[in-house]
Amino acid sequence: MSNPAEPTPEPGAPAAVPPPAATSVADAVSTQTGPGTVSNPGTGEEALPVPVTIEPALPPTGTPTGPSSLEAALRAAGPGPGENWPTPADGGAPLTPMLTRRWASPRSWSINTYRQLDGYQALPAALQVEPGRLTELIKGSGLRGRGGAGFPTGLKWSFLPPASTKPSYLVINGDEGEPGTCKDIPLMMADPHSLIEGCIITSYAIKAPFCAIYIRGEAVHALRRVANAVEEAKAAGFLGKNILGSGYDLEIVVHAGAGAYICGEETALLDSLEGRRGQPRLKPPFPAVAGLYASPTVVNNVETIASVPAIVMGGSDWYRSMGTEKSPGPKIYSLSGHVTRPGQYEAPMGTTLRQLLVSAGGMLDGIPLKFFTPGGSSTPIFTPAQLDVPLSFDDVAAAGSMLGTTALMCFNETVSVPWAVWKWLEFYKHESCGKCTPCREGTGWLVQILRRIVSGAGTLEDLDTMADAATNIAGRSFCALGDAAATPILSSFKYFRSEFEDLVTGRTPPVVESRLLVGAH
């Protein structure tokens, strides 16, 4: 086992990264002040290191294939020449890069870059306290799960039975597949060590000897980067037996899925990880009591666990200085669709889409926004009337939707709502696991009706049938996938029912030629 206090940075590896003041790993380790505390290097005024020096922007290249160099990507990531870089004073989002702050550094995925930018400094401090105090820390921080449901993370950890005779397990949900969601895969590609350090600290907090990171099979490069990070962490002594002399042992397995959206549902994921069809389990018992191998298990999202090292370093008050009271911390907002500069923007919880759109250069070609999802296709759609809803768990719920994964898919006025709903329903039908009847049969019927409607063969009666079917799926399915499938129907009827009516009455032409429906999924 190599000595983690003596890193050997590769010659010249992150050369373009200005090393943050007084933050060599050796310095940081020597400033440990004993059990139960974390001392941060540098002075209180020292902000997180700015990872890059940005040169004047060049126009985006738009190269269709081939990798772009980091320098080229950095130049193309901003506004065009002479254009404004939007700040909060311009109405833009206040950006607070915590998880994304290393992403622009050279070889950001390597352990050397990670360690030069404060990486693996939370772990030695965490290993010096009783595990239960880490759970208390995360509880106090108010961190809520980033996988969509927003359940308080520390509370989830505390549900593990204190005196179980079985080992406990940590399972990471990296099965990112909710339409619109595109945050965990970039995170795992760009900064896999933040996830690994979070896994080690969390596993220690829940006394787990084994952690599995379940990554979507199609995300093969994220899989490589995480697998490589595990190897690097092992070689540095952060994994395996007697980690940093603490007496704590941990193994991490990186596990690939095989193409099933339903495996993002935590109990389906556990069945899949056990080598079965990925179908959801009846709850209770909840995974905290009987999860992986019927043992106490914590299942958390990638973004959630990658936040843990920063919370250990900064403390809960620091974490709570961002975001809202009930949804603290920063969040990676994923802007996609008809947006001038789509991408990942990390801002405090409670930032609005209006602010994020200003940061992203507005709607593409100035064509106005028609509807958007606050957190993926499973969350009820919003219209421009909700542009100022603070995107936090509670505020979005109060406005009639769900924060989900903050996957902000923005559709402009050229998009037919019935067409988008049809596309989404094709997805839910394909991904329904078949376990329960309302979802299995209901998604099939809804797709058939929607195919009729978008190809101009629908009737007004179809709309009532569809609403009836959707309300019979929602709340009557085995898991949330059924509810999610009903959501686009019900929420689009709320705001855009007239578009469906216009299609079936022939006031507007069909949006899809019927021959194109042949072979649809």
Place this chain on the structure above:
Amino acid sequence: MSNANRRIGAPVFLTTDIVFDELTETRADEIIAKYPYSRSALLPLLHLVQSVEGFVSQPGIEFCGRKLGLTVAEVSAVATFYTMYKRTPCGEHLISVCTNALCAGLGGDAIFATLTNHLGVGNEETAGEPGTPGSLTIEHAECLAACDHAPVLQVNYEYYDNQTPDSALDLVNALQAGQRPLPTRGAPLTDFRSVELEIAGVFTNLAERVDNPTASVPTLRGTVLAAHTEQRAPAMPDHVDFPPLPEKK
């Protein structure tokens, strides 16, 4: 697969004369050893089988069953559940075009139509003799979690971002000509079977495979904007105390 084989209740896997070699047996044993319970290795083992044959055959099912002490029915049930397990031989490359709402609206449907017209095949079909150089299998993909790069497609699960029908056609022409254009994000292109080996968790040159630059404009936008406008997360305090354990009631 002919319709006669699509009987309800009886998934049919093609029979081949494959004999899994010593190396595959060893790799299977190593995968199994990673897990506390052997059955957890089933998904990786099915990927391993695909790395050998390019799809899951009846002998592949039996191989997994033998390694894990599972019945053919148990393995078949899993192999038929997941989209990534192919039951007909795959081409040298697998092309997955996202046609979910967002990508489709930005050109994904047009890309899929262009490519299937060019290849003269439909969804989940192969142009060319499966496994031979330049043979291509094409499929609709559900959301590929790259929506900020829409429209996207993958070749052997490597990302080709921000595509157009023309750029996708260029890519396919190059693949058919035996070339392997670099992905926008991912390792240098290999072929479907080689990638299935990596997905199974068997990495023969991992340190090299992670190193292809994958910087992407959408991924970096927020980070770059924050740096340029000098926005940061608040400074961390010098010193942080961990909270005490809760008092026992």
